[in-house]
Amino acid sequence: MGRDYFSYQVPIEQASRADKKIRIQFFFDYDCRVCSSAQDILELYSQIRTHKVALEQYPIATADSQFSARIFYTLQALSAGELSNVLLFETSEKSVIQNCLHQIKFQQWAEEQGLDKPLFIQTENSQSVKEQIQDAIELTEEYGVFYLSLRCHWGKICTHCQYAFIMMIIA
Numbered sequence: 001m002g003r004d005y006f007s008y009q010v011p012i013e014q015a016s017r018a019d020k021k022i023r024i025q026f027f028f029d030y031d032c033r034v035c036s037s038a039q040d041i042l043e044l045y046s047q048i049r050t051h052k053v054a055l056e057q058y059p060i061a062t063a064d065s066q067f068s069a070r071i072f073y074t075l076q077a078l079s080a081g082e083l084s085n086v087l088l089f090e091t092s093e094k095s096v097i098q099n100c101l102h103q104i105k106f107q108q109w110a111e112e113q114g115l116d117k118p119l120f121i122q123t124e125n126s127q128s129v130k131e132q133i134q135d136a137i138e139l140t141e142e143y144g145v146f147y148l149s150l151r152c153h154w155g156k157i158c159t160h161c162q163y164a165f166i167m168m169i170i171a
Helices: 035-048 067-077 082-090 094-100 103-112 117-124 127-143 161-170
Strands: 005-007 022-028 053-059 150-153 157-160
Touching: 022 035, 022 127, 035 053, 035 082, 053 067, 053 127, 067 082, 067 117, 067 127, 103 117
Parallel strands: 022 053
Antiparallel strands: 005 157, 022 150, 150 157
16 A cells, blocks of 8 residues: 555645535546546445545546546536436447547437437537636646546545545545
């Protein structure tokens, strides 16, 4: 133990939660093969410890790679956040993510899930989603997310998703 995580020397400043719960921030990407498993573990843990922890999910985004953030925030805006979990699970298969990375094929996937395609496209291109993507880029840079599926606790201790269970013991 002790080699599979890193700590920031100075914690990243965060506003305190009013409910005093420990914030667990899960950074993910739809192109991550193990993110679905990590998400399942973290969601179960947050349900078991609902009075102590709060799980927050953030898509990894950079200026050159905005797919996950664009889709995540579009689904959130359409009140279809549960489809984010479905997509994360389905894209654990490499062939699915390669299909979804093409804009038209992803829109077809969204339509197959029961979303209205014109409304999806309109929402995806909305100013609100664009602002959230920019926020995701800034958060990714602030935390220095240099690999997929990163979790941070108290703004200080970070673990890679392969070691999510160890993180549970820490938290």
